[in-house]
Amino acid sequence: MTTRRVSTEDLTKKYLGKPALNGVSIDLNEPGIVGLVGPNGSGKSTLLKIIAGLLKPSKGKVLVMNQVPDRLISKETAYLSEVDSLYDYQKAGEAVTFFSRMYPEFSPEKAKEMLRELEIDLNDKIKHLSKGNRARVKLALTLARDVPLLLLDEPLSGLDPIVREEILNMIIRYTNIENQMTILSTHEVAEVEPFLDHILFMKEGRILLSENVETLRETQGKSVVEAMREVLK
Numbered sequence: 001m002t003t004r005r006v007s008t009e010d011l012t013k014k015y016l017g018k019p020a021l022n023g024v025s026i027d028l029n030e031p032g033i034v035g036l037v038g039p040n041g042s043g044k045s046t047l048l049k050i051i052a053g054l055l056k057p058s059k060g061k062v063l064v065m066n067q068v069p070d071r072l073i074s075k076e077t078a079y080l081s082e083v084d085s086l087y088d089y090q091k092a093g094e095a096v097t098f099f100s101r102m103y104p105e106f107s108p109e110k111a112k113e114m115l116r117e118l119e120i121d122l123n124d125k126i127k128h129l130s131k132g133n134r135a136r137v138k139l140a141l142t143l144a145r146d147v148p149l150l151l152l153d154e155p156l157s158g159l160d161p162i163v164r165e166e167i168l169n170m171i172i173r174y175t176n177i178e179n180q181m182t183i184l185s186t187h188e189v190a191e192v193e194p195f196l197d198h199i200l201f202m203k204e205g206r207i208l209l210s211e212n213v214e215t216l217r218e219t220q221g222k223s224v225v226e227a228m229r230e231v232l233k
């Protein structure tokens with residue numbers, strides 16, 4: 001059997017009887033950047049949490065690297081949560097050590113290189129970092145993991161334009177487009193469109209579009225935004 005990176009079949013998730021995901025079937029295997037785009041409440045975080053093994057679907061199937069994901073899948077998957085997961089009492093360097101103890105495939109050298117470039121000192125206390133620098137540290141710790149699948153839930157949310165641009169540059173620069181797949185959720189498609197290899201467009205718990213961006217542009221002569229508008233008609 002060939003390994004598929006992420007595949008779901010008729011995935012449904014209900015919270016208190018109300019569907020957040022409604023029959024999601026996707027099959028993603030190519031490395032590169034996947035944009036998971038959709039308005040607030042469309043189900044992006046729920047889908048990422050199920051792929052990360054943090055939530056169980058109400059119905060349907062999900063496989064990540066041909067395995068049913070659970071909390072132990074973290075050696076294959078790096079998940080960047082929307083909520084802040086850093087410990088205030090640590091210094092940036094201690095956070096690096098903490099991650100390297102937790103994840104065997106974590107590269108402290110790569111994390112330190114990123115922090116150096118971002119001009120964040122290893123002795124800086126997490127609690128004294130600005131919001132932008134916290135977001136940078138959180139992302140650096142995630143990108144320093146050598147895993148086949150990175151799940152980034154709204155990494156740009158709540159940040160100013162300069163930090164957002166830098167965060168996108170870090171993702172492009174430090175993910176390995178030859179052998180890593182990065183699924184990045186956002187509701188601002190225009191900002192990420194130039195970097196996307198694949199678009200997943202969600203609305204009301206359904207996938208309305210799942211397409212390779214080069215195929216869209218070259219075969220169908222459409223931009224991602226145009227293709228999204230078309231499926232909404």
Ligand SMILES: Nc1ncnc2c1ncn2[C@@H]1O[C@H](COP(=O)(O)OP(=O)(O)OP(=O)(O)O)[C@@H](O)[C@H]1O
Nearest residue numbers: 015016020038039040041042043044045046047187
């Ligand atoms: N723990 C929960 N309990 C009850 N309802 C929830 C829970 N988490 C999400 N929902 C609901 O499920 C739906 C999908 O939410 P989800 O967070 O997956 O969407 P999203 O696209 O990530 O939204 P956002 O862009 O605002 O983060 C929404 O209607 C939301 O209110």
